Amino acid sequence: SSNKDLKDEL
């Protein structure tokens, strides 16, 4: 989900 891509941030 698009939310996943934000989890690559700190």
Place this chain on the structure above:
Amino acid sequence: MNIFRLAGDMTHLFSVLVLLLKIHTIKSCAGISLKTQELYALVFTTRYLDIFTDFISLYNTVMKLIFLGSSFSIVWYIRRHKIVRRSYDKDQDTFRHYFLVIPCLVLAVFINHKFTFKEVMWTFSLYLEAVAILPQLVLLQRTRNIDNLTGQYVFLLGAYRALYILNWIYRHFTEPHYVHWITWIAGVVQTLLYADFFYYYFQSWKNNEKLQLPA
């Protein structure tokens, strides 16, 4: 990873290392709010719950470990270190955690991207990070003056989230469907909270005088 994100992470890393180094070398935490440091330890704990379950990159994992380690070390130094703890001004650092933790928790339960434990905890960490600096800013106003290192620490902390906002704008234009309004709003609120501090910090730096925050 874009330049804004890397600059933001490096600024953030530098801010916690500046603080840790200051406390470690001069064995003093004068002017530092333990409340803010404890809130940051909570922010990183609730933000990085997936550190052992979702591997993203070595860089990501190493940085998470550094942020967790440094924030808990700073709390340990101020609470436990026999010399440092003596310079902690507990009579001035009286901001109550729960005034920030409870509203952020309630907000995270009602406003989140997905109602799962990890997602609510992650959203809670975003809201809490936005306001975690408040006890530190209140302490700076009470103590009326601020030594350079603490000023630099708060400045770097504010600058890192401002760089992250540039990173989100960049990703919004370069990646399809990159929409995370909760993160954006929390990040903008956080940066605005620093804005008044930035204003007085620049004023004092420009007029080359000690930083005085208005009462």
